Amino acid sequence: MxxxxxxxxxxxxxxxxxxxxxxxxxxxxxxxxxxxxxxxxxxxxxxxxxxxxxxxxxxxxxxxxxxxxxxxxxxxxxxxxxxxxxxxxxxxxxxxxxxxxxxxxxxxxxxxxxxxxxxxxxxxxxxxxxxxxxxxxxxxxxxxxxxxxxxxxxxxxxxxxxxxxxxxxxGAYFKGGVKPLTLWLTEDYTRAGRGGMGAAKTGGNYASSLVAQQEATANGCDQVVFLDVAEGKYVEELGGMNMYFVYADGHVVTPETGTILEGITRSAIIELAQKKGHQVEERKFSIDEWREGVASGDITEVFACGTAAVVTPVGTLKWDGGEVSGKATDDAGPLTMEIRRDLVDIQYGRADDAFGWMHRVC
The missing domain is CATH 3.30.470.10 (Aminotransferase class 4, branched-chain amino acid transferase, N-terminal domain)
Structure with missing residues (x-):
């Protein structure tokens, strides 16, 4: 010190x-x-x-x-x-x-x-x-x-x-129990491009999300999904959370960083999932892969993460003129809840901190 x-x-x-x-x-x-x-x-x-x-x-x-x-x-x-x-x-x-x-x-x-x-x-x-x-x-x-x-x-x-x-x-993020979020896909607004401030935790990034969040709320949704600015086809993040997609074969995909925030919870989840034997890919993930994967059942779980909510399941994805729901939207998936429980138990000292994540203050 x-x-x-x-x-x-x-x-x-x-x-x-x-x-x-x-x-x-x-x-x-x-x-x-x-x-x-x-x-x-x-x-x-x-x-x-x-x-x-x-x-x-x-x-x-x-x-x-x-x-x-x-x-x-x-x-x-x-x-x-x-x-x-x-x-x-x-x-x-x-x-x-x-x-x-x-x-x-x-x-x-x-x-x-x-x-x-x-x-x-x-x-x-x-x-x-x-x-x-x-x-x-x-x-x-x-x-x-x-x-x-x-x-x-x-x-x-x-x-x-x-x-x-x-x-x-x-208090707890979920007062009535963990429930899947309904997300709105904005096709009019973006957060940041390469070289911009998307990877910095700065107020402007959150201010730029507010009008899109208003759009989401007006359409009966909990949160807004942003796509990349260059092509308007790749999933980046929500207004304040990172995204994960779980496939039927057990592998997990999360959008790559560079234009999005490098979440502290996000990186912890990667380590937790890998320790459980799941292959985790950090790569570009298109909105079409999301829509088609959920509709076909190839994607079995979708969840988001952040400091406030820790891990929250994602249900229906809506956009202007359509929506997609399927097995991944019915309820919180098993891997989603398993990761959430493991992470929360470490944070509150109910499980062994094998990763050395916790720092004692007093």
């Missing part, structure tokens, strides 16, 4: 009864812990001023660069409470490495992975009472982010950068 971090306890923390009431039904992204972490960067001083302080509003000049040019990156991760009361995060070093890649793409200074992990650890330690008991798949969602905080309207990389970490207790 190399960061010099000071801690100033909040002078108005929530009471134990308030925290208990929130943790009983936390929802997602609604409530926040008592503290936040802040670190700043300038060319002359490098990273400095590491501090944990009372959670509260930021004061930004109207000319702050992030408000005008969207120079911003973020991460999403969780802390889990195990049965013995200990608290763990899942592959935090991978989140740190991904933020490094995002920082390169957004012309940010790089925060070393060890410093990223230290910042997350120390905030979680200070606010550990906010980590729920693991029953019901509750967790503490952690949001590290980096913004161009210089007040300057010129178009260039910011000369003042702020890195922060905030945290919010989260």
């Amino acid at each position: 190399t960061l010099d971090i000071t801690t100033t306890a909040s002078d108005s923390p929530r009471s134990e009864s308030e925290v208990a009431e929130i943790l009983a039904n936390p929802g997602f992204g609604t409530y926040f812990t008592d503290h936040m972490f802040t670190l700043e960067w300038t060319p002359g001083e490098g990273w400095h001023g590491g501090r944990i302080t009372k959670y509260g509003p930021l004061s930004l000049d109207p000319a702050t660069a992030v408000l005008h040019y969207a120079q911003e990156t973020f991460e999403g991760m969780k802390a889990y409470r195990h049965a013995d009361g200990s608290i763990w995060t899942f592959r935090p070093e991978e989140n740190a490495k991904r933020m490094t890649r995002s920082s390169h793409r957004l012309a940010f200074p790089v925060l070393e992975p060890d410093d990223f992990v230290q910042a997350v650890d120390e905030l979680v330690q200070v606010d550990q009472r906010w980590v729920p008991e693991g029953a019901g798949e509750k967790s503490l969602y952690i949001r590290p982010f980096m913004i161009a905080s210089e007040a300057f309207l010129g178009v260039r990389p910011a000369q003042h950068v702020t890195f922060m970490v905030i945290a919010s207790p989260a």
Whole structure:
């Protein structure tokens, strides 16, 4: 650990009864812990001023660069409470490495992975009472982010950068049990092309998905599917999740990266599936292969993955003028649920972590 971090306890923390009431039904992204972490960067001083302080509003000049040019990156991760009361995060070093890649793409200074992990650890330690008991798949969602905080309207990389970490207790993604999603195929909107920002975890990628998500919702669907920008035929990802396709012979296909986000859960699933003896292919996957495979029964399961949902089965695929459903859409498939159970059990300490994914915080 190399960061010099000071801690100033909040002078108005929530009471134990308030925290208990929130943790009983936390929802997602609604409530926040008592503290936040802040670190700043300038060319002359490098990273400095590491501090944990009372959670509260930021004061930004109207000319702050992030408000005008969207120079911003973020991460999403969780802390889990195990049965013995200990608290763990899942592959935090991978989140740190991904933020490094995002920082390169957004012309940010790089925060070393060890410093990223230290910042997350120390905030979680200070606010550990906010980590729920693991029953019901509750967790503490952690949001590290980096913004161009210089007040300057010129178009260039910011000369003042702020890195922060905030945290919010989260309930189970599926409140009524795991159910297949219905997806909408957008043929009007795309996320990113090669050389763009699709592989960076930056707010602009999510902002560009919102109008397509509105389209999906208007057509009675849960999420939107994006195709590649070059040919408009290859499946890329959902608005916030990666995709997997399971074939009748047991092999699994996931769209290759390059223009899509390199998901932390995505790579873990590849390792889990391979350990179970399944061949996993990372390659281009066309929308026609999806439609025809499900209709014929050659594709037996479709699922998506991400930090929030972990693993979620996919049911019907709809588009303007049609839809496809079949064996893969009736219910959550066996491999989907087996992988989901194995991953969640590792995260909550109910199964042996043979991969070394879990990081103990306290």
